Amino acid sequence: xxxxxxxxxxxxxxxxxxxGFYACGVKAGIKYKDKYDLALILSETPASAAGTFTRxxxxxxxxxxxxxxxxxxxxxxxxVNSGNANxxxxxxxxxxxxxxxxxxxxxxxxxxxxxLVSSTGVIGQELPLAKVIAGIRTAAKEVQALKGxxxxxxxxxxxxxxxxxxxxxDMVCKELALELQCAQGTIKLGIMAKGSGMIHPNMGTxxxxxxxxxxxxxxxxxxxxxxxxxxxxxxxxxxxxxxxxDMVVILANGLxxxxxxxxxWENFSAMVREACCTMAKAIARDGEGASxxxxxxxxxxxxxxxxxxxxxxxxxxxxxxxxxxxEDANWGRILAAAGxxxxxxxxxxxxxxxxxxxxxxxxxxxxxxxxxxxxxxKNTDIKVDVVLGDGKEQAVAWGCDLTHKYIDIxxxxxx
Amino acid sequence: xxxxxxxxxxxxxxxxxxxGFYACGVKAGIKYKDKYDLALILSETPASAAGTFTRxxxxxxxxxxxxxxxxxxxxxxxxVNSGNANxxxxxxxxxxxxxxxxxxxxxxxxxxxxxLVSSTGVIGQELPLAKVIAGIRTAAKEVQALKGxxxxxxxxxxxxxxxxxxxxxDMVCKELALELQCAQGTIKLGIMAKGSGMIHPNMGTxxxxxxxxxxxxxxxxxxxxxxxxxxxxxxxxxxxxxxxxDMVVILANGLxxxxxxxxxWENFSAMVREACCTMAKAIARDGEGASxxxxxxxxxxxxxxxxxxxxxxxxxxxxxxxxxxxEDANWGRILAAAGxxxxxxxxxxxxxxxxxxxxxxxxxxxxxxxxxxxxxxKNTDIKVDVVLGDGKEQAVAWGCDLTHKYIDIxxxxxx
Numbered sequence: 001x002x003x004x005x006x007x008x009x010x011x012x013x014x015x016x017x018x019x020g021f022y023a024c025g026v027k028a029g030i031k032y033k034d035k036y037d038l039a040l041i042l043s044e045t046p047a048s049a050a051g052t053f054t055r056x057x058x059x060x061x062x063x064x065x066x067x068x069x070x071x072x073x074x075x076x077x078x079x080v081n082s083g084n085a086n087x088x089x090x091x092x093x094x095x096x097x098x099x100x101x102x103x104x105x106x107x108x109x110x111x112x113x114x115x116l117v118s119s120t121g122v123i124g125q126e127l128p129l130a131k132v133i134a135g136i137r138t139a140a141k142e143v144q145a146l147k148g149x150x151x152x153x154x155x156x157x158x159x160x161x162x163x164x165x166x167x168x169x170d171m172v173c174k175e176l177a178l179e180l181q182c183a184q185g186t187i188k189l190g191i192m193a194k195g196s197g198m199i200h201p202n203m204g205t206x207x208x209x210x211x212x213x214x215x216x217x218x219x220x221x222x223x224x225x226x227x228x229x230x231x232x233x234x235x236x237x238x239x240x241x242x243x244x245x246d247m248v249v250i251l252a253n254g255l256x257x258x259x260x261x262x263x264x265w266e267n268f269s270a271m272v273r274e275a276c277c278t279m280a281k282a283i284a285r286d287g288e289g290a291s292x293x294x295x296x297x298x299x300x301x302x303x304x305x306x307x308x309x310x311x312x313x314x315x316x317x318x319x320x321x322x323x324x325x326x327e328d329a330n331w332g333r334i335l336a337a338a339g340x341x342x343x344x345x346x347x348x349x350x351x352x353x354x355x356x357x358x359x360x361x362x363x364x365x366x367x368x369x370x371x372x373x374x375x376x377x378k379n380t381d382i383k384v385d386v387v388l389g390d391g392k393e394q395a396v397a398w399g400c401d402l403t404h405k406y407i408d409i410x411x412x413x414x415x
Numbered sequence: 416x417x418x419x420x421x422x423x424x425x426x427x428x429x430x431x432x433x434x435g436f437y438a439c440g441v442k443a444g445i446k447y448k449d450k451y452d453l454a455l456i457l458s459e460t461p462a463s464a465a466g467t468f469t470r471x472x473x474x475x476x477x478x479x480x481x482x483x484x485x486x487x488x489x490x491x492x493x494x495v496n497s498g499n500a501n502x503x504x505x506x507x508x509x510x511x512x513x514x515x516x517x518x519x520x521x522x523x524x525x526x527x528x529x530x531l532v533s534s535t536g537v538i539g540q541e542l543p544l545a546k547v548i549a550g551i552r553t554a555a556k557e558v559q560a561l562k563g564x565x566x567x568x569x570x571x572x573x574x575x576x577x578x579x580x581x582x583x584x585d586m587v588c589k590e591l592a593l594e595l596q597c598a599q600g601t602i603k604l605g606i607m608a609k610g611s612g613m614i615h616p617n618m619g620t621x622x623x624x625x626x627x628x629x630x631x632x633x634x635x636x637x638x639x640x641x642x643x644x645x646x647x648x649x650x651x652x653x654x655x656x657x658x659x660x661d662m663v664v665i666l667a668n669g670l671x672x673x674x675x676x677x678x679x680w681e682n683f684s685a686m687v688r689e690a691c692c693t694m695a696k697a698i699a700r701d702g703e704g705a706s707x708x709x710x711x712x713x714x715x716x717x718x719x720x721x722x723x724x725x726x727x728x729x730x731x732x733x734x735x736x737x738x739x740x741x742e743d744a745n746w747g748r749i750l751a752a753a754g755x756x757x758x759x760x761x762x763x764x765x766x767x768x769x770x771x772x773x774x775x776x777x778x779x780x781x782x783x784x785x786x787x788x789x790x791x792x793k794n795t796d797i798k799v800d801v802v803l804g805d806g807k808e809q810a811v812a813w814g815c816d817l818t819h820k821y822i823d824i825x826x827x828x829x830x
Contacts (some may be wrong), residue, residue, distance in 0.1 A: 040514040054755075056754035057754040057755070058753070058762040123751070125780075322822060322825035328826070332538040336538070341661065343472075345472060347503075360539075363505070
């Protein structure tokens with residue numbers, strides 16, 4: 001998946017690849033009997049930590065708690081459950097989130113403030129707390145038992161269970177580990193994510209957890225995470241429905257002994273951004289209802305913000321998404337969706353390409369072969385290029401088509 | 416449709432009900448052979464005029480021209496074609512729009528600047544100008560022949576042809592006439608509109624034309640039209656796709672001799688707003704793909720803007736729309752859509768009702784009978800009430816559900 005020109009390389013170990021990180025997943029029976037549904041990530045030592053959270057006014061209870069626990073810029077463990085979002089439950093929900101942190105802390109001999117809590121699943125239903133607590137106790141024992149082990153394959157297997165435990169209707173388990181050679185040593189990064197291109201029963205929550213053994217101050221880590229999120233997860237447009245539970249968290253425990261500076265910092269930042277973009281693309285691609293993956297690139301924009309707004313608008317237009325499902329080279333819908341994005345641009349300078357075939361120039365349609373277009377659009381990957389004549393900024397958004405299956409999935413899942 | 420408490424009443428005559436207005440529709444053969452596709456509205460005397468236009472950066476050629484022709488606040492005729500949007504065609508498109516104004520002016524012995532031009536249909540295809548010009552000549556003759564006629568039923572019939580001529584995939588012809596008794600005489604209002612709840616081949620363009628014989632200064636007319644549009648057409652949320660051709664235009668020729676002031680102005684304003692809301696609801700209701708009409712009312716908001724943002728967000732959420740199609744009382748999606756609307760509110764004070772059944776209180780789910788909910792949601796009209804505890808402002812948005820048929824219609828219409 002990674003290009004050879006990058007200064008980093010892919011390794012095994014998933015979320016627990018970086019030094020001093022351990023992770024596991026257990027089957028707590030929250031919603032299903034035989035599914036990994038509780039993940040625990042532990043760092044041997046306190047780590048710098050930062051998070052970005054849903055912009056929804058309605059925030060799930062664990063998010064509120066986790067934001068509080070991140071106030072000091074430190075954390076040492078993350079506990080995540082799937083199968084229940086623990087959202088819109090009032091005091092019961094607040095208590096459940098606190099209890100998850102408290103029990104995790106007890107079992108790991110840490111302070112509750114060093115535990116980050118996250119949930120995904122159906123909203124408005126009470127978390128089966130007894131099951132979750134029992135699961136936490138099991139997970140804590142497992143993860144501590146891993147501390148002595150050095151077998152890479154075993155670490156990788158447990159990390160995979162953790163990544164599986166946060167899946168809901170995801171078809172594909174999303175995890176990755178990378179390492180970057182620096183002058184003073186090697187920095188490793190682990191990442192795991194959940195979410196799918198089409199919205200789902202669980203409100204299409206997007207979760208991502210990142211671990212690294214780099215030494216990074218909390219303020220720098222926070223800035224880096226925000227930039228990476230803006231470029232990756234915030235560019236996955238599905239249908240505009242933003243979950244109450246979305247969360248991206250990064251922990252940097254410094255155990256590599258390497259504090260990247262200068263060019264090494266640039267490389268490290270690029271590695272974090274690339275890891276996030278890889279997860280974001282996997283999320284866009286992984287839709288039960290989706291039949292095609294869309295990548296919309298806007299170039300030649302006057303500002304980065306304009307490029308992003310236009311890319312997101314085109315990629316989330318129901319009309320564009322339906323046309324791509326129908327393999328219809330409907331450039332008019334693309335230009336119109338760019339037009340109502342809220343960004344200002346000169347439509348008379350806009351060129352449009354579909355999988356490389358130019359279909360419009362200077363805001364007007366070109367004569368093109370419908371046969372050729374139709375063949376190109378039979379691809380499961382559709383690349384839309386919108387080239388403006390306004391400047392030099394560019395952005396990419398990822399999404400998927402709008403299909404009959406989307407309606408099937410979302411018309412009646414709750415009951 | 417009109418409540419008896421209103422100070423106005425419904426009359427016949429459609430768009431040409433007000434004194435001195437004449438309208439007709441002809442079959443110019445623009446896209447189909449045997450369909451009314453060109454409408455002409457004429458006022459005997461110059462009228463105060465105002466318009467509101469699409470907020471899409473990509474504006475169709477007739478819109479650009481019409482905005483110019485409205486600069487002096489006066490107009491005397493409107494020429495509208497369906498079957499072709501005359502959008503994204505560069506110079507050819509600008510010329511075609513100018514030509515439509517020029518020929519109409521010639522035939523009616525008016526200045527081109529007094530003609531407003533409007534189009535709806537597929538974008539990016541050349542307007543068959545010869546057919547349109549021939550149609551304009553026929554329509555101009557017809558409309559002028561009407562001047563002597565006083566038969567109300569004949570006027571009504573011709574007005575209906577005009578309203579039919581602007582339909583594209585609309586299932587229902589949308590027109591209405593109202594009259595308001597004032598101390599000095601009677602003010603009449605005619606309105607016709609097109610657009611449908613689901614987006615369509617023609618980009619779901621929304622057009623509306625309003626005529627009145629009230630005496631209204633242009634600046635007052637402009638303010639009134641903006642307020643009415645904000646409350647009506649801007650609250651129809653379909654799927655966020657905004658057409659390049661959307662246009663609402665009002666002409667007031669003053670021939671009633673009544674210049675409403677004070678309470679009469681309030682009544683007149685309310686009549687215009689109510690007429691626009693009636694058209695807006697008809698548009699939301701009229702979707703080929705739609706199986707249900709949604710009305711989302713937000714009350715108790717801190718500001719009008721917040722109420723509108725939340726109402727629109729809930730009404731346009733694909734998740735909410737899919738749930739309504741599936742007759743699933745999924746209040747969590749409603750609260751979540753309110754949450755990402757961009758408006759700030761206290762979710763812990765939000766109550767939610769579905770066709771009168773309260774399903775959530777203070778941001779949390781209530782135990783309710785799924786059977787009762789399911790019966791209520793079998794209605795083709797679904798009313799969602801979101802009652803906030805933040806203030807006294809309220810707003811209503813209209814839309815429809817998201818169905819399999821929507822995908823059928825939009826996946827492949829162009830080719």
